[in-house]
Amino acid sequence: MMNQRIRQQDIAKKLGVSINTVSLALKDSGRINEDTKLKVQEVAKALNYIPNSIARSLVQKKTYVIGFILPSITNPIQIETAQNIESKLLANGYNMMLMTSDHDKNYETKALDILLSRQVDGIFLFPTDIQDQRKNQEKIKSIRDANYPIILLSGGNFILPSDSVYMNQYLGAYKATEHLINMGNKDIALIYGGTRNTEKHRGYIAALKESNLEYNPNQVATVQNSSYEQGYRAASQIIKNGSVTGILASGDYLALGALRWCREQGLRVPEDVAIIGFDDLEASRFAEIPLTTITYKVEELTTQATDLLFSLISNQEKLTWIEPRRFEIEPTLVIRESCGFKKRSERLL
Secondary structure, three states, X not given: OOOOOOOHHHHHHHHOOOHHHHHHHHOOOOOOOHHHHHHHHHHHHHOOOOOOHHHHHHHHOOOOEEEEEEOOOOOHHHHHHHHHHHHHHHHOOOEEEEEEOOOOHHHHHHHHHHHHXXXXXXXXXXXXXXXXXXXXXXXXXXXXXXXXXXXXXXXXXXXXXOEEEEEOHHHHHHHHHHHXXXXXXXXXXXXXXXXXXXXXXXXXXXXXXXOOOOOOHHHEEEOOOOOHHHHHHHHXXXXXXXXXXXXXXXXXXXXXHHXXXXXXXXXXXXXOOEEEEEEOOHHHHOOXXXXXXXXXXXXXXXXXXXXXXXXXXXXXXXXXHOOOOEEEEOOEEEXXXXXOOOOOOOEEO
């Protein structure tokens, strides 16, 4: 026979107080005197009372659960973002329900439907490719129109169907490429994730164009994921295809993989090949040759995103009456030895 779950009624009966008194005491309400509050909480602990979140949801018409959809669980910066947001949610009494789309737009739609069926109070979404997916844009807009707060953690120079907070990846890639050019490089390669990094590709091309450098498709390598191995293989491909003196990678692991290949081939970094990454992961700071990179301001982004979500949840007006807001986080170039310094030091641009 299964044990009966302890209810607030059981605590009230044991202490000879009302259920309302127990409820207020467990909420740490100031309306209950400290002695009573302490007794209720001690008995609740002794009886192993577990709060019934479903009952609370029915009363308050809120689940206190926020959905979060990631493209994958292998991207370190997206995982760090999710962890950072989760800690902020927990501090405000919310839990997170995490799902992944595996970079599949159809499963992304299915994941959104699952979260909506669970009546989550809001959703954070790293979209698979928001720019080129009309179907998914319509889906996101329909969610917002149904009065569900949904925050996109990606964006660019195009119309967004919902509120968004994201780092300006176009500007990050532009700054990185510009720095490579300013260091005297004219043959600059790009290693990136294809449609997942469209804005970085655009920033790279824009910087080349502004300096009157020709875009060479043979110096662009598309990778399947942001791993060391993919960066290693891509470096072999693009450097063997021609003369390359600078590499911009769309992720730090890719850049470190490229750095490893260059070192194995006897190429000096940065003298023969200068390398810049993206995200400023811990590994980039402690590499054999510290990596110049674009820092991803996780704390600023997640604070802005959670503040925006809470404001939408507490808003009394329909979301269709409010114009979607867009918050761009400006990236910073962190200059280290792999492109810019010979000594172990760094600076920000």
